[in-house]
Amino acid sequence: MEHPENDKAYKGLVVNAGIEPPSSVNPYLKNHPRRKKRSLSVADYVDGIVKGDVTILSRAVTLVESVLPEHQTVAQEVIEKCLPYAGNSVRIGISGVPGAGKSTSIDVFGLHVLGKYGGKLAVLAIDPSSERSKGSILGDKTRMEKLSVHPKSFIRPSPSAGSLGGVARKTRETIVLCEAAGFDKIFVETVGVGQSETAVHSMVDFFLLIQLAGTGDELQGIKRGIMEMADGIVINKADGDNLERAKLAASQFRNALHLFPASESGWTPQVLTYSGFYNLGVKEIWDMIYQYIAFVKENGYFEYRRNEQSKYWMYETINEYLRDNFYHNPHIEALLAEKEQQVLRGNLTSFVAAKNLLDTYFSDLKR
């Protein structure tokens, strides 16, 4: 956060973890008019979800995604009643820049884990920029050809456009519902653009980064901090002519990871090559991931990380709301640009400017 590119970043409003004012009706509800459904009670939702009824699960997720206050009230009750049934899953974050082959990869990854380990798989996504009309990630289920028709899978696109925090909150709550419905494997997909990776990393047990082989210059597409979050890096398209380049990229990544501090989990991030399209090396990736899960369950880090994540979201929600409330205060909005200019012109120190604004805000709150 040294040189944020715009004021939003300074104010910390880019990651706005939830509690936002209702601004519009959920576009999902708007764009898909249908016969009026029988309204369900909280108990109906919970019963249906716990029984694994995917239709009811789906309707509950729609409630979670809705911005209508009355929907949110029901949604929060449903989530709270589902909490005791949640948590029993392996949550995997999957990230990669556009073009890295995420959809194809998730398709083969999903089939592999369902085939080898059984159970049920939910595939969710976080994409703050998504709008269904423009084809968000996962918006077009057919991109996951086989998984989308698999009886044990549940694919849900990213909640529609909004603040990253809002979108992330909804996805995190959807995980709870899916787990309560018996989904014991959760994939959370995201685009490789920075902030959303942090959000995904804060709700999964394993963070997988999909990369492509390329020249040194192409590797620079990785955003700051993302490589350090990865529990595993996998180089896609390691096939045919590209095999050697992929192996070279893998060894470059291994060298680079070597320079990073040891991870808190005690796990050494692995770098593997594979081909999503030709289904090569997929088994090895998942052997590695399940080896990680066994490792961190054994050393206690699995539970520790989940607890830290719960606390993280509580504190993050608070901190973001505090900022939001300050910067959207009408008096502050009126004064902020002026103070900023005084600071830039060298008429006022940063600290005195901050103090002026804070005094204005708190005396306003007391009024």
Next chain:
Amino acid sequence: MEHPENDKAYKGLVVNAGIEPPSSVNPYLKNHPRRKKRSLSVADYVDGIVKGDVTILSRAVTLVESVLPEHQTVAQEVIEKCLPYAGNSVRIGISGVPGAGKSTSIDVFGLHVLGKYGGKLAVLAIDPSSERSKGSILGDKTRMEKLSVHPKSFIRPSPSAGSLGGVARKTRETIVLCEAAGFDKIFVETVGVGQSETAVHSMVDFFLLIQLAGTGDELQGIKRGIMEMADGIVINKADGDNLERAKLAASQFRNALHLFPASESGWTPQVLTYSGFYNLGVKEIWDMIYQYIAFVKENGYFEYRRNEQSKYWMYETINEYLRDNFYHNPHIEALLAEKEQQVLRGNLTSFVAAKNLLDTYFSDLKR
């Protein structure tokens, strides 16, 4: 900030950018009783500083570091009146893990720049853990043998222990005073422990990271994110038996930097080797740094970065104060542990817990 190691980090209280309640008298004043000095007016301070009177500059810095409200009032006025005279300097952040040879390096660096470019050099420090009694960084001036007796240098230890934000604010304000006193070269030293690097990076034009050659394992001493902040990495102790290892380390760092995204300034971070002790390669380092300064002055990034830094400190101060005020509210302090436990036991979602706490806080403020 994914998995902060303690609650302070969640609450964002680790970097607490200033405006803190007075908690104790400045230990500097306490531990060094002296004859009562004639009290100076704001005008006396400003005149003395602008004339380059180092004794008065020194007293003004002591005021800045004081936690007494009456000292702070005078200090803020002095700083504000000095602002028009400030800014005309090159600010260099110098970081490195303990043992990297920072003091010896700063000694030879200082002599080199004063010899080659003339002018005056102020050496400041940020070390939130410092207590004068325990020998903070720069606390023992004799560690900089030659520079400490140089007529054109001003060396000031880190402000004494306090929150990182408070310490950083004082150092940033001291920069203003030093510049107004005609110091056109500012070094800000810090220990290589993470958060303080971010603070230093946010107040300098060039961030230099001192490293040692070593085995791969030793290199892991670098904290997350620090390497990405560096505008230059220099490997110390490139002499005698160690020369080859230093060169190898340099090439490893070059490879690693290659994987990072291009820097905003358009500058490619350089990696050089040197020996502080034998004064080898020092000229090349400073040629590189002055080449950087010319480069960013030419492309406009120099001024852009300084403006961004001023804004950063304004927003950072606000955001930290908002958190501070929340988490130190007596009702919140009483309720927080309980809500956290409810979240960890799975009785409450992170978001509902956050909302409960926020409702409590804001209704309390209105009372």
